[in-house]
Amino acid sequence: MIYIFYLLFFGFLLTAVIGLLASWIDRKVTARVQYRVGPPLLQPLIDIIKLLGKETLVPTGASKTAFLLAPVIGFGSVVVVSTLLWINNINLGQGFMGDIIVALYLLTIPAISVIMGGFASANPFASLGASREMKLVLGYELPFVLAILVPVIKNGYAIKLTDILSFQAQNGVTVANLSGVLALIVALMCTQAKLALVPFDIPEAETEIGGGSIIEYSGAGLAVYRLTKNMLLFTLPFFLMILFMGGLRTDGIHLLNGILKYVGLVALITVIRNTNPRVRIDQAMRFFWGPMTVLAVAAIILAYKGL
Amino acid sequence: MFSGNLFRLDNLSIFIGIFVGIFSLLVILYSLGFMRGRKGLFRYYFYIIATFIASLGVVFSNNLVLFVVFWGFLGLLLYLLIGFGQRRNTHYTAKKTFIIVGGTDALMLFGLALIWHLSGSLEINKISIALDSKAANWAYLCLAAAAFAKAGAMPFHTWVPDTAEDAPTPVTAYLPASLDKLLGIYFLARISLDMFQMNLTMNTLLLVVGSVTVIAAVMMALIQHDMKRLLGYHAVSQVGYMVLGIGTGNPIGIAGGVFHMLNHAIYKSCLFLSGGAVEKRTGTTELEKLGGFAKIMPVTFITFLIASFAISGVPPFNGFASKWMVYQGIIETAKAGGSLWVVWLVAAMFGSALTLASFMKLVHTIFLGQPSIMVRDAKYKRQETGPTMWIPTVTLATLCVIFGVFAYQVPLKVFIFPSLDVKAPFTGIWSSGLATGLLLLAIAVGFIIYLIGTAVKTRTTGAFVGGEVLDRHPDMRVSGVEFYETIRNVGILKTIYRLAERRFFDIYDVSAKITFVFTGIFRFLHNGVLSTYLAWCLLGMTILFYILFK
Numbered sequence: 001m002i003y004i005f006y007l008l009f010f011g012f013l014l015t016a017v018i019g020l021l022a023s024w025i026d027r028k029v030t031a032r033v034q035y036r037v038g039p040p041l042l043q044p045l046i047d048i049i050k051l052l053g054k055e056t057l058v059p060t061g062a063s064k065t066a067f068l069l070a071p072v073i074g075f076g077s078v079v080v081v082s083t084l085l086w087i088n089n090i091n092l093g094q095g096f097m098g099d100i101i102v103a104l105y106l107l108t109i110p111a112i113s114v115i116m117g118g119f120a121s122a123n124p125f126a127s128l129g130a131s132r133e134m135k136l137v138l139g140y141e142l143p144f145v146l147a148i149l150v151p152v153i154k155n156g157y158a159i160k161l162t163d164i165l166s167f168q169a170q171n172g173v174t175v176a177n178l179s180g181v182l183a184l185i186v187a188l189m190c191t192q193a194k195l196a197l198v199p200f201d202i203p204e205a206e207t208e209i210g211g212g213s214i215i216e217y218s219g220a221g222l223a224v225y226r227l228t229k230n231m232l233l234f235t236l237p238f239f240l241m242i243l244f245m246g247g248l249r250t251d252g253i254h255l256l257n258g259i260l261k262y263v264g265l266v267a268l269i270t271v272i273r274n275t276n277p278r279v280r281i282d283q284a285m286r287f288f289w290g291p292m293t294v295l296a297v298a299a300i301i302l303a304y305k306g307l
Numbered sequence: 308m309f310s311g312n313l314f315r316l317d318n319l320s321i322f323i324g325i326f327v328g329i330f331s332l333l334v335i336l337y338s339l340g341f342m343r344g345r346k347g348l349f350r351y352y353f354y355i356i357a358t359f360i361a362s363l364g365v366v367f368s369n370n371l372v373l374f375v376v377f378w379g380f381l382g383l384l385l386y387l388l389i390g391f392g393q394r395r396n397t398h399y400t401a402k403k404t405f406i407i408v409g410g411t412d413a414l415m416l417f418g419l420a421l422i423w424h425l426s427g428s429l430e431i432n433k434i435s436i437a438l439d440s441k442a443a444n445w446a447y448l449c450l451a452a453a454a455f456a457k458a459g460a461m462p463f464h465t466w467v468p469d470t471a472e473d474a475p476t477p478v479t480a481y482l483p484a485s486l487d488k489l490l491g492i493y494f495l496a497r498i499s500l501d502m503f504q505m506n507l508t509m510n511t512l513l514l515v516v517g518s519v520t521v522i523a524a525v526m527m528a529l530i531q532h533d534m535k536r537l538l539g540y541h542a543v544s545q546v547g548y549m550v551l552g553i554g555t556g557n558p559i560g561i562a563g564g565v566f567h568m569l570n571h572a573i574y575k576s577c578l579f580l581s582g583g584a585v586e587k588r589t590g591t592t593e594l595e596k597l598g599g600f601a602k603i604m605p606v607t608f609i610t611f612l613i614a615s616f617a618i619s620g621v622p623p624f625n626g627f628a629s630k631w632m633v634y635q636g637i638i639e640t641a642k643a644g645g646s647l648w649v650v651w652l653v654a655a656m657f658g659s660a661l662t663l664a665s666f667m668k669l670v671h672t673i674f675l676g677q678p679s680i681m682v683r684d685a686k687y688k689r690q691e692t693g694p695t696m697w698i699p700t701v702t703l704a705t706l707c708v709i710f711g712v713f714a715y716q717v718p719l720k721v722f723i724f725p726s727l728d729v730k731a732p733f734t735g736i737w738s739s740g741l742a743t744g745l746l747l748l749a750i751a752v753g754f755i756i757y758l759i760g761t762a763v764k765t766r767t768t769g770a771f772v773g774g775e776v777l778d779r780h781p782d783m784r785v786s787g788v789e790f791y792e793t794i795r796n797v798g799i800l801k802t803i804y805r806l807a808e809r810r811f812f813d814i815y816d817v818s819a820k821i822t823f824v825f826t827g828i829f830r831f832l833h834n835g836v837l838s839t840y841l842a843w844c845l846l847g848m849t850i851l852f853y854i855l856f857k
Contacts, residue, residue, distance in 0.1 A: 003741065003745060004745075004748065007745055007748055007749060008748075008752070011749065012749070012752055051760070052756070052759055052760035052761070053760070053761065054761065055761055055766060056760070056761045056764075056765045056766070057765065057766055057767070057768050058765045058766070058767050058768075059767070059768060059769065059770035059771070060767055060768065060769055060770065061599070061677065061678075061770065061777070062770075063601040063602055063608075063674075063675060064765070066601065066675065068757075068765075071753070072750050072753035072754060072757065073750060073753075075749070075750075075752075075753040075756075076746050076747075076749035076750035076752070076753055077746065077749070079749035079752065080742065080745050080746050080749050083745060083749075096738065097635065098631060098634065098635050098638075101631055101634050101635075101656075102622065102631070102742070104656075105620065105621070105622050105627065106622060108621075108660070108663070109621065109622075112621065112663070112667075115667055116667075116670075116675075119667070119670065119671045119675035119676055120601075120675050121770065122599070122675070122676065122677050122770060123770040123771065123772060123777075124677070124772060124777075124783055124784060124785045125771075125772065125773075127671065127676055127677075127785035127787065128785055130667075130671070131668075131671075131785070131787065131790040134663075134664050134667050134668075134790070135664075135790075135791065135793055135794070137660060137663075137664070138660055138661060138664050138794070141656075141657060141660040142653070142657050142660075145652075145653055145656045145657060146649075146653060149649055149652070149653075152638075153649075157638065157641045157642060159635070159638050210771070210773065215771060216770060216771065219760060219761045220756065220757050220759075220760030220761050223756070223760055224753055224756055224757070227756070281793055282793045282796070282797065285793060285794070285797055286797060286798070289797065289798075290798075300646075300649055304646055
């Protein structure tokens with residue numbers, strides 16, 4: 001029963017609230033970069049409520065069940081992975097062996113749901129967008145796995161999130177090492193692609209394929225996609241914080257520290273997305289399989305050298 | 308030589324035997340629908356049942372000579388069964404398969420001779436050889452080659468994609484996809500766990516073979532444009548995980564490898580059988596000509612989708628449970644020192660992403676996406692295949708879910724752990740049931756959001772393609788066959804793909820070329836001209852006399 005509470009309260013509610021707030025930070029910073037005022041605090045929530053009230057359209061020729069089911073499955077997996085991360089962060093010792101691998105796998109399901117939704121819409125633009133999303137997943141998965149292995153190596157081959165957290169609590173955070181810094185840079189780039197933000201918004205590419213895989217979504221389906229994406233804006237940086245920065249501690253001054261770390265990561269992601277143009281899919285794949293993989297391998301070698 | 312027990316029943320062989328029976332039953336049921344109306348059906352069912360009996364013989368025999376006899380029969384039956392295919396290349400493929408499998412059988416005989424020399428016994432339960440001499444190493448390698456060829460691991464894999472393409476679908480689902488995996492990995496487990504005492508070098512060799520198999524085969528699968536051939540490459544790629552699992556040499560890895568073998572047999576035969584249902588309906592397996600079958604054959608779509616997710620290792624299906632154990636095993640090896648585990652782990656995990664990619668392509672081109680012109684013109688009605696064809700696929704898809712969600716309660720506890728003598732050693736493990744419950748709960752939350760919104764009553768409109776009308780432009784369609792052309796053109800991959808398509812890495816073609824060089828020399832000598840032969844005789848006699856009377 002305690003898991004249900006964790007899921008509903010931490011996994012869903014808290015993650016959604018923080019995600020919406022983060023989305024507001026993102027939009028506000030973007031606006032400031034562009035010399036605009038930016039939206040009020042509640043705007044992301046209002047957007048989702050508005051979308052829930054709009055009509056849900058299904059294109060002809062689409063496979064309706066798959067079309068409507070896809071967003072919900074992506075949403076569900078984000079809720080579960082957030083629950084997993086929260087449980088580990090709050091209750092040290094609650095995790096299970098190899099939960100990092102489970103988290104990694106669950107974090108790819110949102111991408112799968114976008115792909116399945118795009119495929120199910122029977123629209124050529126959606127098919128193109130979804131195929132690009134798939135290629136993007138292939139691109140970033142290789143350096144992301146390598147980058148995630150650096151904290152594993154640094155923390156004594158721990159493959160449990162709680163082990164990594166407690167190890168960092170005693171011996172200092174992963175990112176304090178050179179290898180940790182390199183791995184965090186790689187992981188941050190991959191996060192950018194996982195969130196499909198500029199310069200890696202190739203699957204959606206509004207100006208080119210009109211939203212790509214989500215072109216046919218409207219109303220409730222689009223609302224769930226938006227909410228999922230906002231929640232990922234919390235979950236993914238949170239995952240990196242646990243692995244590289246010692247997680248989020250809730251006692252006293254550490255809470256402020258944790259919030260600062262999180263806001264810093266979100267601001268960094270926002271700045272990257274505002275200062276870069278969109279790349280082509282082959283460029284993105286070359287970028288991830290080339291420089292990023294080399295950097296991640298270098299980080300692993302450094303980690304073995306004890307740096 | 309034939310003293311002692313000829314047959315032996317232990318937990319491992321009983322477990323494999325049970326599943327050999329289950330797969331035989333399902334394939335016979337499926338064939339009743341799929342093969343209807345073809346010629347030589349009596350022979351076909353005779354061969355299938357003979358294969359079943361020979362497989363049981365392989366699994367239960369304790370004497371290695373008996374084992375080889377059954378094993379050889381299986382190769383012959385595979386050759387005969389492939390012959391039922393109706394493609395242009397079927398004969399060539401059957402011959403190639405027979406030569407690869409038969410050739411490694413010869414290696415296996417050589418290995419048996421070495422074992423006899425080393426231990427003086429041919430009973431599986433009495434052999435325990437330390438890998439400390441050259442002969443022992445060669446014996447292990449010879450037997451491993453036979454296991455690799457049967458299971459389809461590199462470099463003896465090339466018969467699997469060809470067979471998948473050219474043999475009848477039930478045969479492919481029966482032999483390369485399920486039975487050959489069960490038997491090949493069964494044999495690999497037997498030699499690695501019982502008959503030889505593995506050392507670090509040999510385990511590393513297994514890990515190398517496993518990693519290369521995973522990555523190389525799945526990279527080839529990405530660019531295929533024939534459904535069955537694509538699935539065939541995955542039948543190779545997945546063997547890599549089983550070899551990796553056994554190569555880790557620790558209990559969780561080995562259990563993971565054997566569990567993956569079982570899971571693979573389930574989801575891969577489900578994929579072949581579901582694909583076969585589409586093939587039966589359309590008469591083609593070319594991806595370019597398919598599309599939009601999710602609305603025409605919904606049950607087949609669902610079974611195919613579940614099996615696709617299972618093979619891609621999406622939690623909570625069964626593929627994830629076993630892959631997760633293999634990963635655990637690989638990370639365990641890190642504690643023994645060395646840094647190569649990173650390579651094995653990344654190969655395994657990245658291979659999983661590539662598998663997902665190629666199955667997304669399949670799901671799109673066959674079931675989702677827009678129908679091809681051929682499918683549009685045929686105006687298929689929404690109609691499922693006959694019950695003899697959907698009962699096997701639904702059964703297998705259900706097994707995929709059950710073995711994933713209740714991984715520890717059902718397959719591991721009942722079959723895997725007892726057969727490997729592992730005593731439920733893992734505490735704090737991935738509890739699939741709990742995770743599935745949570746996932747379902749989270750999805751329910753999503754549905755509540757839907758209910759708050761407007762997803763209950765939807766309206767159908769035309770797809771938005773920038774103002775064009777899709778119905779008037781049937782050619783305005785993304786088939787999905789070319790999805791991964793980008794990857795083909797990235798850097799060095801371009802060269803590798805080109806070489807692979809020229810069959811540069813095909814052990815059969817390479818050795819055929821080498822053989823032709825030698826036969827070329829002999830052909831030059833045997834040209835059928837009498838005077839040449841006389842000249843050779845004269846030359847030989849001169850040399851002979853010179854040696855004798857010098």
